[in-house]
Amino acid sequence: MDVLLALGLVILLFVILGSGVWIGLSLLAVGMIAMEFVSSRPVGDGMSLTIWGATSSWTLTALPLFLWMGEILFRTKLSEDMFKGLAPWFNRLPGRLLHVNVIGSTIFAAVSGSSAATCATIGRISLPELRKRGYPESLAVGTLAGAATLGLLIPPSIIMIVYGVAADVSIAKLFIAGVVPGLFLATLFMGYIMIWSLLNKDKVPQAEDELSLGQKIYASRHLIPVVALIAAVLGSIYSGVATATEAAAIGVLGSFAISAIEGSLSWKAVKEGLVGACRVYCMIGLILAGAAFLTLAMGFVGLPRHLAEFIGALQLSPLALVLALTVFFLILGCFLDGISMVVLTIGVLMPTVQAAGIDLIWFGIFVVLVVEVAQITPPVGLNLFVLQGLTGHQITYLARTVMPMFLLMLGAVLVIFFFPDLVLWLPRNM
Template sequence: MDILIAAGLMLLLLALLGGGLWIGLSLLAVALIGMDLFTSRPVGDSMMLTIWGSTSSWTLTALPLFLWMGEILFRSKLSDDMFKGLAPWLDRLPGRLLHTNVVGCTIFAAISGSSAATCATIGKITLPELKKRGYPEDISVGTLAGAGTLGLLIPPSIIMIVYGVAANVSISKLFLAGVLPGLMLAMLFMGYIIVWALFNKDKVPAADTAMTFAQKIHASRHLIPVVSLIALVLGGIYSGIATATEAAALGVGGALFLARIEGSLDWARFKDGLVAACRIYCMIGLILAGAAFLTLAMGFIGLPRHLAEFIGGLHLSPFNLMLMLIVFFIVLGCFLDGISMVVLTIAVLLPTVEAAGFDLIWFGIFIVLVVEMAQITPPVGFNLFVIQGLTRREVTWIARTALPLFLLMLVAVLLTYFVPDIVLWLPRQMQS
């Protein structure tokens, strides 16, 4: 009977989503119908209390602030300066300026927190430059699609904040846990570019005019504002001086100050950035509210307990459970965005994950990695949509160019499983 109820509610949710109803409203509608039909609880009171509790968390206030910081940088000249500062140092590596996609996304991810914002910002800078210099479009687009997902993994990460709130896990420890996996993934991407370049030397344009070391240092001055902002935000968190929310406020202040100093902050850009951040946060907040109420409804109906019992009855080893979850999240990512995936599944999966012995900090990074993989899988891969808007190419073509990066993400997931200290070493240093 429980399986039939779960299947019916899932079909209803898919029908509402397929009909074009907003994700948050779809979640609320399914929860409302489920509670009304299959429980005796007072639906109205439960819904109001759950929505208020899920959207009034102090920890959650970091989310709109990081969104606003990313929007400010997106509209300023600071992101353009990154290419000028990075290009001279990467021109001698195999693959040359293709590495600007990876390094640029790595740096911008540390001040953005959003995969889509990272992909869009760096793509607007690098794709025209790479095309102008004669780099093949497929490798340029593929590396951008993969590297753009680093916006989710390298802190500050919006999806880590959502997971931390949903799983009641320290966001500061999650931020620390994402650093080494993020850098490892960036190195894997750069390694792929180097290998590709060595086998395709004829497709890599000649290097620009050689620069002396002093000239490279002088060009690097363009990186100083961005690096300073990263140090302000992450330094405040890792030193223990500021919480994630306070560091986000510092980041907004620093971004506003830098944008004003370099002359790109006017009233129109200020207003556009604020409105865009509010719009995105309202969308995320509605999803969180709907998912919280759906989680409550599923709990009253008893579905999470029965699902946990079902999975537990399979007697899967931790490794097989991880493989099943990878497939589960990739399939789910074909229909939902990353935040919806997290808030819809965490409450149901946590009992099973804890019973399997997974550390919840490690599991948070695992979730982020598989959600990253879903960002470049059609039909609902957000990074694919962003790049489609930049290139006007088909989503399926973009997904094919990003396939090698997708496989490297799978390698990264397996590495973190077999060597969990890649994730847990830094958070343990915080404890000590």
């Protein structure tokens, strides 16, 4: 009976989501229905206590601050200057300026923590430039969609904060653990660009006049503010001077200071940035609240116990478990965004993961990496929606262009499984 009820609730959730109701409200509605069926506890009491517990964590306050920092950078000259500083260094590399998508996304990911913000910011800078210079549209869009997901993996990462709170693991260690996999994934993307460009030389514009080393270094002065902000945010965390929340506050102050020094800070930018950060955080907060309450309701239904028993009965090896969870998250990614995927599933999966002997720091990076893949899978691939707004292309076209990045990211999942020290070496030695 419990299994049938749980299945019915899952189907009901997908029906409500498919009707266009906000994700957070959909989760709350299904939780309320479940509580009415399986618990004598007053629904209002359970809802209020659960929502308060899910949204009142001090660690979670880092989330709106990082969002605000990203919004400030998005609306000032800092992001535009980054392209100017990077472009001269890739003139002789196969693929040339297409690499700016990857490097730019990697750098901006280290100061924004958001995949969507990275995609929107780098897309507004790079896509017009790449079109003007005659680069193939499909490769420009596809590499941007894939590289922008690094906003989730390169610290500071919003979704790592959510996972750390849900799984009760060190956010600082999660941030450190994401560095090497993030750089590894960026290297894979750049490798693909180089191989594609060598095989399709006629589709890539000819190299421009080569600048001297001195000219390149002079152009790189535009990168100094970005590098300084990254050093301030990540350095304060890794040195132990600041917590994730305090580092986020440092990032906000630093972005204000740099924007003011460059003369691009205005009251309009401050107001729009604050409103944008509040709007995104309210959306995420509602999802967190709804997912926490639905998790409570599913606990009363018995879904965690049944799921653990089912997976335990299968006696999966660690590899088979990781593959099964990869498929599980990719299916969820077709319907839910990354934040709700993490909050809704971590509490249910944690006993099984711990029983399999999987390190929780490693599992956090695995989850983030798989959620990254879900950011570029239709119909709820957030990066695809952002790119659709930027380019006007159909989702089906965007999904085709990003398929190579999708396969590379799935390959990266297997690599970190067979070589877990790519994730765990830095946290163990810092």
